[in-house]
Amino acid sequence: MISSIAELIAERMDAMPAGERRAAQTLIANYPLIGLKTVAEFSAAAGVSSPTILRFVARLGFQNYPEFQSTLQDELAAQLQSPATRTLNPPSPGGGATPPMLEATLDNMRETFRHLSDRQLADIAAQLAGRRGKTFLIGGRFTDPLARYMAAHLAIVQPEVFHLAGQESMWRDRLIDMGKRDVLVIFDIRRYQDSLIRFAEKAHQRGVQIVLFTDQWLSPIARFARHVIAGRTAVPSAWDSSAALFVVAEMLIATVTRQLEVEGSRRIRAMEDLR
Amino acid sequence: MISSIAELIAERMDAMPAGERRAAQTLIANYPLIGLKTVAEFSAAAGVSSPTILRFVARLGFQNYPEFQSTLQDELAAQLQSPATRTLNPPSPGGGATPPMLEATLDNMRETFRHLSDRQLADIAAQLAGRRGKTFLIGGRFTDPLARYMAAHLAIVQPEVFHLAGQESMWRDRLIDMGKRDVLVIFDIRRYQDSLIRFAEKAHQRGVQIVLFTDQWLSPIARFARHVIAGRTAVPSAWDSSAALFVVAEMLIATVTRQLEVEGSRRIRAMEDLR
DNA sequence: GGAGCGCTGTATCGTATGTTACGTATTTTG
């Protein structure tokens, strides 16, 4: 089974004429980036003419150059998105091999945070801690527990935190209470739920600031969101993993708590007195 | 010092208008491949028009789109040629190293799994997948969302999965339905809740098999539990982290799903038909 | 409430890019 273009080339290289073989070699040498550049650049790097490059990709079975490039890009995307192939990983102490699923989860978290700036986290935390308005949280079928988890914590350090639960009609009616001073935290990963999208749109129209937790393919809600957190979800399982989003949520909780330290601890003490 | 485009974007994202921010987000979400495609494809993915994409790259300081693409390619080339620098020197967009909290969370997971044998996980999964009895899930104040999350998934691949919600009196009465063929999954970390402990004890007396998710100090429920999963919870935050337990839960969900593959997929198909 | 500014999308334009035709060079074969 031939999976990558590199293999395909290696297999047919011998059956190629001299010029095309040079093209093949230069492509392998700096794989796959040369193939993503223009035909002119490729041909210059290989020291052959443009038509030779085109004949080369034609011989590989592609209809035209763009098709060849698309395939290369897809291949690259697969490589980048599953860093499982990465050789360097912190060696698991104790000698026991870490299960693939844990491996993937840890990678997901690292990847997620790699694309998440401190600045962005700080901004979101500030928005949540800024006590000017109310905070609403809601999630989809599988992610609603994350919304609950976050709500459970935030509700302790500050007032006016509401988790939107129950039937759609229930929380849709809560829109009436939302304004531009308020924040709506939404969790939505594939398959994106229409009800949530509609809700987000209406909230957006009312000027509500939306913080979206989604996957790397971005829920359509991203269109309405002030802040978007894109977590990696791919794991060797029948389900997507929300673990990375969970960790981001915990970090936000921690940051918000720290910012509200003074009032927060006062609240907590008052709460304990109430028991 | 700004080395990657991702950093550059993270820094200027806030100063961007809505449309360009959407472009930035989609680029970050599938970094960097979208940026290597044509302007038309990029704009379609971001849900904006082509000129917005061009204004976006212009704002990043590039003279034109090809220049932007070249920079992305160079960056990618550097990454591909030395995969070592990728993990050792993770170019986090914020410019800083991995945040301490993420560091601690990752450590927690590794530690948690180090003390968790495959055998134990397999046993628990078998217990959950063994379809002889019902499955109940419940959690404490902060961990109940984890119970919900697990219940949401398990309920799809097998029947008779119940999350115990609402007031204490509610689920206490459900004890009547529980017997020795049933499994009760409990999440309980500090500060351990009396109500949960009482509930676990009564369930144990009825012969219910208890699977306990707790922290490293072990909830008192451990005494009644058939299986105990002790997750690390310490992080530099005012709160404990449930992330490790979350990951264990996800892994169990995955394993159970795999074991029930045949019946599970039949169930899923039947469910989709019902829509 | 009105005027000004800034952002965004539509439509058009110029051009760089991939593609093809054709002539020359090079190798292969009888």
Add this chain to the structure above:
DNA sequence: CAAAATACGTAACATACGATACAGCGCTCC
């Protein structure tokens, strides 16, 4: 060694891509 076939590059072509001008719209700030 000659003749044919294949390979390669030059040059002309068409398409699709990036770039730009302009108008509509919403937003902010007097």
